[in-house]
Amino acid sequence: MNSDRLRLYIIEFSLILVLLLALIFNEYITRTIIMTVLLVFMVIAIKFIKGQKTETIYKKQMILLVSTIAIIYVAILYMLGIKLGFYSSVVKFSKWSIINYIIPYVVIIISSEIIRKQILIKQQKKANLIILIAMILLEIIISTNISSIKTLKDYFTLVSYTIFTAIANNVLYNYIVTKYGNYKAVICYRIITLMYMYIIPITPDIDILFRAIIGIVVPYVTYVLLENLYSKRVQIVAVSEKRKEMIICIILCILVSLLIMVVSCRFRYGTLVIGTGSMTGTINKGDIIIYERYEKEELEIGEIIVFKTENVFVIHRIIDKKSVGEEIRYYTKGDANQQEDKGFRTQKNIVGIVKGKIPYIGKITLLLNDIINK
Numbered sequence: 001m002n003s004d005r006l007r008l009y010i011i012e013f014s015l016i017l018v019l020l021l022a023l024i025f026n027e028y029i030t031r032t033i034i035m036t037v038l039l040v041f042m043v044i045a046i047k048f049i050k051g052q053k054t055e056t057i058y059k060k061q062m063i064l065l066v067s068t069i070a071i072i073y074v075a076i077l078y079m080l081g082i083k084l085g086f087y088s089s090v091v092k093f094s095k096w097s098i099i100n101y102i103i104p105y106v107v108i109i110i111s112s113e114i115i116r117k118q119i120l121i122k123q124q125k126k127a128n129l130i131i132l133i134a135m136i137l138l139e140i141i142i143s144t145n146i147s148s149i150k151t152l153k154d155y156f157t158l159v160s161y162t163i164f165t166a167i168a169n170n171v172l173y174n175y176i177v178t179k180y181g182n183y184k185a186v187i188c189y190r191i192i193t194l195m196y197m198y199i200i201p202i203t204p205d206i207d208i209l210f211r212a213i214i215g216i217v218v219p220y221v222t223y224v225l226l227e228n229l230y231s232k233r234v235q236i237v238a239v240s241e242k243r244k245e246m247i248i249c250i251i252l253c254i255l256v257s258l259l260i261m262v263v264s265c266r267f268r269y270g271t272l273v274i275g276t277g278s279m280t281g282t283i284n285k286g287d288i289i290i291y292e293r294y295e296k297e298e299l300e301i302g303e304i305i306v307f308k309t310e311n312v313f314v315i316h317r318i319i320d321k322k323s324v325g326e327e328i329r330y331y332t333k334g335d336a337n338q339q340e341d342k343g344f345r346t347q348k349n350i351v352g353i354v355k356g357k358i359p360y361i362g363k364i365t366l367l368l369n370d371i372i373n374k
Helices: 003-024 031-048 059-084 095-120 125-143 152-180 183-199 208-230 239-263 363-373
Strands: 086-088 202-204 269-273 288-293 304-309 312-324 327-333 350-358
Touching: 003 031, 003 095, 003 125, 031 095, 031 125, 059 152, 059 183, 059 202, 059 208, 095 125, 095 152, 095 183, 125 152, 152 183, 152 208, 269 350, 304 327
Parallel strands: none
Antiparallel strands: 086 202, 269 288, 288 350, 304 312, 304 350, 312 327
8 A cells, every 4th residue: 555545544533533532422522623623634634635636627617506506405405494484593693693603603513524525536436435425424413412412213313314314414425525526616505505594594394304305305416417417428328318317307306395295294284103902993093194184175974084182183083063052073983992082072172184095105104113112
């Protein structure tokens, strides 16, 4: 192993070691400390990692395109917020937030991308993989408070959202820097997609699964756009193949959008896993029901509805209804139960009307839930 490669690996593994320590002692590591550490590693990388200067391809066009994608991404989140709602941002824009959040994060982004660029210009496959792992660790550190994770459910959330999103993002960043040498485009993209939450006073109230899927799809769509617009392999890749790739991307986005709409339970249709046997015979434990959002229309006896009682969703059948003044009271019962449910349901309790079921699929969710709650 020559001295250049040895220096490269020492710097990378030292960075990973420091980031692992920061991950473990996340409760005590501040943004300023991370910023300082990365600045030190940036200086070391610039001084000791020498490589052939890479030509930046489509520099201005790519910065503009990637920045536009980032702005559209943020705009989509806020458009969804109009439907799903907003909550007040935890960190308000002020001099304090500029000093304690915005400046440290901007420096972290810039220094980490310079480190990435210095590593990738060496064009060593193993080194590229190591820096990818390091940058994924960094993104997890700056976007997650590991010390607050106490349960297995919290770890599932970390895996489903932070880690997968960090992997998707950093694979894209490595691709842009390796193929086009344009680390500045990555810096612009990262600043836009992170800084908005510290500048805009409201944040879209979007389900974490929703964010995870968007966070994985957007980097892929960005990659496809870059490949189709700027790839030098125009003569190698047939036009028909590029069209197929674009069609697959569009279909994937449509399917993911439909999945989000159903699973998030925030749109017209939603899904729920059946966790009890009160409707056995009609709907069994472990089935997934598909319900349509209730729009306050009058319901009929025999319909199966989803209603909420004591913060628990219940799926039972209407067995009777009575009009009391302007209020309609619905009486329900599980098909497998001997007695009807206590009390009655009104419009404010009803969530949706069951339209169908998918047998057995929910058993996996129930199994995971049992493991988490042990």
